[in-house]
Each structure stands twice: as C-alpha cells, then as structure tokens.
Amino acid sequence: MEILNYAFMQRALLAAVLVGITAPAVGIYLVQRRQALMGDGIGHVAMTGVGLGFLLSWSPVWMATLVSVLGAVLMELIRWYGRTRGDIALAMLFYGGMAGGVMFINLAPGGSNANLTSFLFGSLSTVSQSDVTAICLLAAFVVLVTVGLRRQLFAVSQDEEFARVTGLPVRLLNLLTAVTAAVTVTVAMRVVGLLLVSALMVVPVAAAQQLSRSFAATFAIAVAIGVSVSLGGTVTSYYQDVPPGATIVLLTIGAFIALTALAAPLARRRARAALAAAHPSGDPTECAIPATRRSGDEAGV
Amino acid sequence: MTEPVITLRGVRAELGSRPVLRGIDLTVHRGEVVALLGANGSGKSTAVRSIIGQVPVLSGEIELFGTPRRRFRDWARVGYVPQRTTAAGGVPATVGEVVASGRLARTRFGLFRSADRAAVRRALEQVGMADRVKDPVDALSGGQHQRVLIARALAAAPELLIMDEPMAGVDLASQEVLAETLRSQVADGATVLLVLHELGPLEPLIDRAVVLRDGCVVHDGPPPKAVGQHALPGHDHVHPHAPAGAEPIRTGLLS
Numbered sequence: 001m002e003i004l005n006y007a008f009m010q011r012a013l014l015a016a017v018l019v020g021i022t023a024p025a026v027g028i029y030l031v032q033r034r035q036a037l038m039g040d041g042i043g044h045v046a047m048t049g050v051g052l053g054f055l056l057s058w059s060p061v062w063m064a065t066l067v068s069v070l071g072a073v074l075m076e077l078i079r080w081y082g083r084t085r086g087d088i089a090l091a092m093l094f095y096g097g098m099a100g101g102v103m104f105i106n107l108a109p110g111g112s113n114a115n116l117t118s119f120l121f122g123s124l125s126t127v128s129q130s131d132v133t134a135i136c137l138l139a140a141f142v143v144l145v146t147v148g149l150r151r152q153l154f155a156v157s158q159d160e161e162f163a164r165v166t167g168l169p170v171r172l173l174n175l176l177t178a179v180t181a182a183v184t185v186t187v188a189m190r191v192v193g194l195l196l197v198s199a200l201m202v203v204p205v206a207a208a209q210q211l212s213r214s215f216a217a218t219f220a221i222a223v224a225i226g227v228s229v230s231l232g233g234t235v236t237s238y239y240q241d242v243p244p245g246a247t248i249v250l251l252t253i254g255a256f257i258a259l260t261a262l263a264a265p266l267a268r269r270r271a272r273a274a275l276a277a278a279h280p281s282g283d284p285t286e287c288a289i290p291a292t293r294r295s296g297d298e299a300g301v
Numbered sequence: 302m303t304e305p306v307i308t309l310r311g312v313r314a315e316l317g318s319r320p321v322l323r324g325i326d327l328t329v330h331r332g333e334v335v336a337l338l339g340a341n342g343s344g345k346s347t348a349v350r351s352i353i354g355q356v357p358v359l360s361g362e363i364e365l366f367g368t369p370r371r372r373f374r375d376w377a378r379v380g381y382v383p384q385r386t387t388a389a390g391g392v393p394a395t396v397g398e399v400v401a402s403g404r405l406a407r408t409r410f411g412l413f414r415s416a417d418r419a420a421v422r423r424a425l426e427q428v429g430m431a432d433r434v435k436d437p438v439d440a441l442s443g444g445q446h447q448r449v450l451i452a453r454a455l456a457a458a459p460e461l462l463i464m465d466e467p468m469a470g471v472d473l474a475s476q477e478v479l480a481e482t483l484r485s486q487v488a489d490g491a492t493v494l495l496v497l498h499e500l501g502p503l504e505p506l507i508d509r510a511v512v513l514r515d516g517c518v519v520h521d522g523p524p525p526k527a528v529g530q531h532a533l534p535g536h537d538h539v540h541p542h543a544p545a546g547a548e549p550i551r552t553g554l555l556s
Binding site for chain 2: 028031032033034149150151152154155157159161162163164165166167168205212213214215216218
C-alpha cells in the first residue's frame with residue numbers, strides 16, 4: 001500500500017471518497033425531478049468562478065462555490081418566472097459562464113487556458129491542503145442537506161404540487177437543492193473536473209435504478225457505486241498515469257452497463273417469484289376465455 | 302348550516318390569458334360531499350387548483366376553514382388527491398415511500414415517530430394496499446396507483462379531502478374500493494370536494510352537485526338524476542357527437 005505513503009495521494013483519496021458520496025446524493029434528487037443536466041449547467045457557470053479566483057488571486061474553490069451558487073439560484077429563478085423561454089435563458093447562462101471563465105483567466109496576470117485545464121478535467125496531484133479543508137466543509141453541508149432533509153426533498157421532487165398542499169416550503173427546498181447541487185459541483189471540481197462532474201451525479205443513480213425498486217435503496221446503491229468508482233479511478237490513475245476524471249467517468253459507465261446486463265435476469269426471477277406467490281397451484285385458469293362469449297356480437301341499446 | 306370549509310366568492314382565473322373561471326361562487330360546509338361536474342374545459346380542475354393555490358386568482362376571494370387562502374397555513378387539515386398523471390419521478394419509489402410523503406404535514410422537520418408510521422400503515426389499509434407497501438409505484442395498475450395517491454392524502458388524517466377526477470381510468474374493483482374508502486371517511490365526518498366526470502358508483506354518497514359550464518356555475522343543488530333510458534342498469538353510452546358510424550361504447554349488460 002505504498003500509494004498511501006504520499007501526502008498528495010492521501011488528500012486525493014479523501015477528496016475522491018467525499019466526491020463519491022456527495023455527487024450521487026445530490027444527483028438522485030436532480031434525476032427524480034428530471035433535471036439531470038442541471039449539474040452540467042452549474043459546472044459551466046463555475047468556470048467563471050475559477051477565472052475570477054485567478055484574476056483576484058482568491059481561492060478558486062471558494063470563488064467557484066460562490067459563483068456557482070449564484071448561478072444555481074438564478075437558474076431556479078428562471079424556472080419560476082420565465083416559463084416560456086426558460087431554455088434559452090439557461091443556455092445563455094451556461095455559455096456565458098464558460099466564456100466568462102475563459103475571459104477572466106486570460107485577463108489574470110500570467111494566466112492562460114492551461115490553468116483552466118486542471119479544473120475542467122480534474123487533477124488529483126494538485127489538490128492542496130486548503131482545497132481538502134474546503135472540500136471537507138462543503139461535503140459535510142451536502143450530506144447534511146441530502147440525508148437530513150431526504151423526506152422533504154423526496155416529496156418535492158416526486159410531486160411538487162402535492163408537496164405544496166402539504167404545506168412544505170417548496171420554493172425554499174427547490175433553492176436549497178439548487179444550492180446543494182452547486183456546492184457539490186465545486187466539491188467534485190478538483191477530482192473529476194467541471195466538464196465531467198455531471199456524469200458522477202447522474203450515472204451512478206441510473207446504474208442503481210437497474211437493481212433497486214425503492215428510493216432508499218437507489219440512494220444507498222448510488223452512493224456505494226459513486227464511492228467505488230471514484231476510489232477505483234483515483235487508484236487506477238495513480239498506477240497507470242491516466243487522467244483521474246476520465247477514468248472515474250468511464251468506470252461509472254462501465255458499472256451502468258454491467259448492472260443493466262445483470263438486471264434483466266434479476267427482474268425475470270422477481271416476476272417468477274411474484275407469480276408463484278399469486279398462483280401457488282400454477283395454471284392460472286382465470287385467463288381462459290369463457291366459451292359462451294361470441295367474438296363479434298351485435299351492438300344493442 | 303354548519304361552518305363553511307371552502308368558500309369561493311366571485312373567483313376569476315385565466316390560463317395563458319384565456320379566461321377559465323368567470324366568477325365562481327361555491328361554498329362547501331363541514332361534513333358535505335360536493336361533486337364538481339362539467340364537460341372537459343368547463344373549469345372544474347382549474348377551480349380545484351385555484352383552491353389549493355396552484356392557479357393564480359385574478360379576482361375574488363377564497364377561504365379555507367374561514368381563513369383567507371393566502372394566510373392559511375394549517376395544510377395538515379387538507380388532503381389533496383391530484384389528477385393521476387403518467388409523469389412520475391425519475392427514480393423508483395415504493396408505495397410506502399410515496400404514502401409516507403403525505404404524512405410530512407403532521408411531522409416536525411420530517412422526523413417520523415411510531416404514530417406517523419402507524420398512520421401510513423392505516424392509510425394503506427384503508428385503500429387495501431397494505432400488502433403492496435414495498436412494491437414500486439410504477440409497477441401498479443391505474444386503479445392501484447389512484448388508491449396509493451388517496452392513501453397519501455389520508456396519511457395526514459385530513460378533515461377536508463379535495464380530489465381531482467379520482468375515478469378516471471380506474472378499474473371496477475378499484476372504483477368499489479375507492480367508494481368504500483370515501484364512505485368511511487364521510488362517516489367519520491370528513492368534508493369532500495370531488496371533481497367528477499360522471500357520478501358513477503359514488504352517486505349515493507354525494508349530497509350536492511355543482512355543475513360548471515364555460516367557467517360559470519350553471520347548477521348548484523341535488524345531484525342530477527339519470528333519467529329515462531340512462532337510468533336503466535347497464536345502459537350503453539351512445540355519444541351523439543361521435544363520428545357517424547362509430548361503434549357505441551359498450552359498458553352494459555343489455556347488449
């Protein structure tokens with residue numbers, strides 16, 4: 001286990017575990033409300049934060065958190081008010097965020113797109129001690145929200161209209177989901193990168209769904225997949241010298257394909273078990289067509 | 302008359318600049334079962350959705366339990382059963398999980414105690430779905446899904462039930478279960494406002510029918526009785542506006 005002897009690898013593995021937990025934990029609510037690509041949009045907006053961080057010589061992680069939280073709140077506001085052209089407004093926000101990032105980083109003294117690359121695709125070796133502190137704090141917030149408010153977030157994501165009639169603060173919870181997603185993006189930024197972060201939010205949830213039949217089980221399996229692939233990807237990238245973000249995402253998609261292949265026989269077995277429970281004697285006679293029923297009988301009033 | 306539970310006075314609403322409600326007056330008293338009837342597009346669903354605050358009201362007043370709706374916070378007293386939609390969440394969820402979300406109104410910060418778990422179980426027993434608690438909702442038939450949505454509303458033990466087309470696309474067995482559930486709720490003193498397309502098996506329960514046409518109330522009184530041939534058991538629906546030569550919809554036993 002020589003991998004654990006290096007301080008930078010210890011930091012990288014810790015960050016990988018936290019990303020593996022938080023990304024699917026938020027992603028499941030985004031998938032449930034069918035906003036699977038929201039993480040991708042926030043990732044684009046966060047680039048402006050990274051650029052601003054370089055320009056103002058602030059911590060890019062904290063600056064990206066700030067800007068992506070603002071961007072997520074703005075997206076939620078667009079969803080409320082601008083119903084008709086919401087998609088256009090979102091597109092402008094996404095690409096504006098990306099362009100802003102490139103612009104700011106090139107304005108920064110000595111900055112170039114090369115600085116941006118490690119944020120776009122993730123870079124474990126450059127995770128600093130202060131990054132780890134920030135990631136730990138942000139991940140704690142994400143876990144607190146996604147686990148502590150799971151019933152409320154489940155209700156709002158499942159049926160917003162009904163949730164409003166139960167008296168839940170629907171708008172507040174929607175904003176909280178958006179902010180939590182934004183925070184998760186910046187947690188994952190150093191490990192998988194801004195352009196790939198959405199994959200770690202969505203694909204483990206999709207993979208977990210192949211096996212699970214309940215929300216709770218989907219949550220648990222998705223987090224387990226998230227932690228395994230981000231640890232696996234980090235270790236692989238150490239030994240094979242491949243980029244960690246891409247490795248993690250490809251492993252996640254591999255997990256999805258493997259679980260999908262596994263799901264078909266599992267579903268068949270469940271169906272057989274359910275049928276056996278319903279008809280212990282076998283031979284379901286009620287499926288037979290009554291002999292007296294003619295097929296083309298006349299219509300009568 | 303007992304105290305009013307729902308009061309609408311001169312309510313106007315529009316959807317996308319098209320007027321849908323044009324001055325609705327409606328009062329539902331405690332313990333009453335009121336059916337809201339009308340053709341498609343007459344504004345039944347919009348009226349119900351304006352009561353729960355899903356449709357903005359242009360003018361008029363809405364009161365729930367004597368409190369203006371804007372200031373009404375006691376949502377645990379209201380159980381809402383939305384029109385069953387095919388759109389479900391993007392993640393599998395079990396019957397138990399969906400019904401439990403109806404209990405949130407009675408919990409503090411979403412913490413479930415044993416009384417809350419018992420209420421969820423009781424609600425599932427009332428609609429005869431207690432044995433399906435661990436099944437995913439998307440594996441249910443239309444009628445079973447509707448029963449789950451009603452159990453979700455019942456989980457908070459509401460005094461007022463608002464249901465939007467609870468019988469649409471529901472098989473006969475489930476219709477009977479729903480009618481039975483509703484009967485026991487009414488016997489326990491619940492107030493019910495239902496949007497219905499036709500009275501059907503719920504007819505004996507209904508105290509009053511309010512008929513809407515083009516966003517106006519055209520009838521408010523005892524439920525219209527089926528007359529003549531329509532009153533025969535198992536008559537066929539022959540729709541005069543159906544295209545000529547179309548097969549009549551056969552629901553009956555006489556054919």
